[in-house]
Amino acid sequence: MKPQIKILIAVFVICCLLISPCMGLEPVSTVTPTQSPLPGITTSTISPAPTQSPEVQDNTSASVVRPKAVDDNGDLTKGEEKISTALLLETNETSGNPQGSETGLQIKTVPVPPAPAGDGGKISSGKLVYVYITTRPGYSTHCVDSLVADVKNRNEDYHLVVGWADVANLERIAELDGVRNIRQVSPPRVHKGINTTQGDIIHKTASVRSTYGYTGAGMKIGIISDGVNHLADSQATGDLPVNVHVMRDQSSGDEGTAMLEIVYNMVPDAELYFHDSGNNILEFNDAIARLTVNPM
Known part of the structure; x- marks a missing residue:
C-alpha cells in the first residue's frame, strides 16, 4: 500500500477515536492493521467494540435517582388532608398565627381536666376551636362524640356536626374512618354603615x-x-x-x-x-x- 494511503487510514482512525468521546458516544469498533498475504500490502480488520457486562449495566441503572412519588397534598398525612388550611396551621404551635378573628377562627380557652381526664381525652390542650365536621354517608354523626369537647348542633341528613374541638385533637378526629373533612366555622358577616339607608x-x-x-x-x-x-x-x-x-x-x-x-x-x-x-x-x-x- 502506498504511504499516502497508510497515512490517511491512520488519520481516519485517530479522528474516530477523538470524535467518539467528545460526542458522548461509545466506540463501535476498533481498526487493527494486519499484514496482507500479498507482498507490500497492509490490510485492516475491524473488531466490534466490547460491551458492558450485565453486572455493570445493572449497577449503572441502579445508580439513577428517581424522584419520589408525592401526592397533590405534598407530605400531609391522611388525617391532615381532611383538615382545612386555617385549622392545620393552628395545630402547628410554631406557626406563630394569632388567635381569633385575625385568622378567621373562633377560639376559646378552657381549663384542662386533671389526669386521668374525666372527659375521655376530649380536652387535651384547653385550646378549643369552633368547627364543622362532615361525616361520610353511612356513618352516624355520633362517631365523633368521643373526641369533640362540646357538640352544639348536628344534622344527620346533612352529615354535619358543629361543635368546639380541642386543637390538639383535630388530627385524631380527622383520622376516624367516618370523617370526611373538618373546617372552621366562620362568624356571620353583617353589612351596615353609620348612615341611614334610603x-x-x-x-x-x-x-x-x-x-x-x-x-x-x-x-x-x-x-x-x-x-x-x-x-x-x-x-x-x-x-x-x-x-x-x-x-x-x-x-x-x-x-x-x-x-x-x-x-x-x-x-x-x-x-x-x-x-x-x-x-x-x-x-x-x-x-x-x-x-x-x-x-x-
Missing part, C-alpha cells in the same frame, strides 16, 4: 304606595340578621311598630334593627318578624325553618 327612595316604593295603594297589609316579612339590640329605641321613636315579633335574639348587634326599619319604611302595614342568624349554618337553617313553618 331604601324607600331607592326602590321608589313611595310611588308604589301612592299610585297603587300597596302598603304591605296582609303580608308577613321575616328578617334574619345578627340582632336587634336597640329595637325598643326604634319603637319609641316611631321608626318601628310596637308589634314586631322577635322569635329569638341571642346574638349581639343592630343590623336586624336597621333592616326592620328599611322594610317598615317601604311596607308600613306588613307584619314583621325577626330571628337571629345563629352561629353556624345549622342554626341559620333552623331560623329559616322557624320563620317559614311557624308564623309565616
Whole structure:
C-alpha cells in the first residue's frame, strides 16, 4: 500500500477515536492493521467494540435517582388532608398565627381536666376551636362524640356536626374512618354603615304606595340578621311598630334593627318578624325553618 494511503487510514482512525468521546458516544469498533498475504500490502480488520457486562449495566441503572412519588397534598398525612388550611396551621404551635378573628377562627380557652381526664381525652390542650365536621354517608354523626369537647348542633341528613374541638385533637378526629373533612366555622358577616339607608327612595316604593295603594297589609316579612339590640329605641321613636315579633335574639348587634326599619319604611302595614342568624349554618337553617313553618 502506498504511504499516502497508510497515512490517511491512520488519520481516519485517530479522528474516530477523538470524535467518539467528545460526542458522548461509545466506540463501535476498533481498526487493527494486519499484514496482507500479498507482498507490500497492509490490510485492516475491524473488531466490534466490547460491551458492558450485565453486572455493570445493572449497577449503572441502579445508580439513577428517581424522584419520589408525592401526592397533590405534598407530605400531609391522611388525617391532615381532611383538615382545612386555617385549622392545620393552628395545630402547628410554631406557626406563630394569632388567635381569633385575625385568622378567621373562633377560639376559646378552657381549663384542662386533671389526669386521668374525666372527659375521655376530649380536652387535651384547653385550646378549643369552633368547627364543622362532615361525616361520610353511612356513618352516624355520633362517631365523633368521643373526641369533640362540646357538640352544639348536628344534622344527620346533612352529615354535619358543629361543635368546639380541642386543637390538639383535630388530627385524631380527622383520622376516624367516618370523617370526611373538618373546617372552621366562620362568624356571620353583617353589612351596615353609620348612615341611614334610603331604601324607600331607592326602590321608589313611595310611588308604589301612592299610585297603587300597596302598603304591605296582609303580608308577613321575616328578617334574619345578627340582632336587634336597640329595637325598643326604634319603637319609641316611631321608626318601628310596637308589634314586631322577635322569635329569638341571642346574638349581639343592630343590623336586624336597621333592616326592620328599611322594610317598615317601604311596607308600613306588613307584619314583621325577626330571628337571629345563629352561629353556624345549622342554626341559620333552623331560623329559616322557624320563620317559614311557624308564623309565616
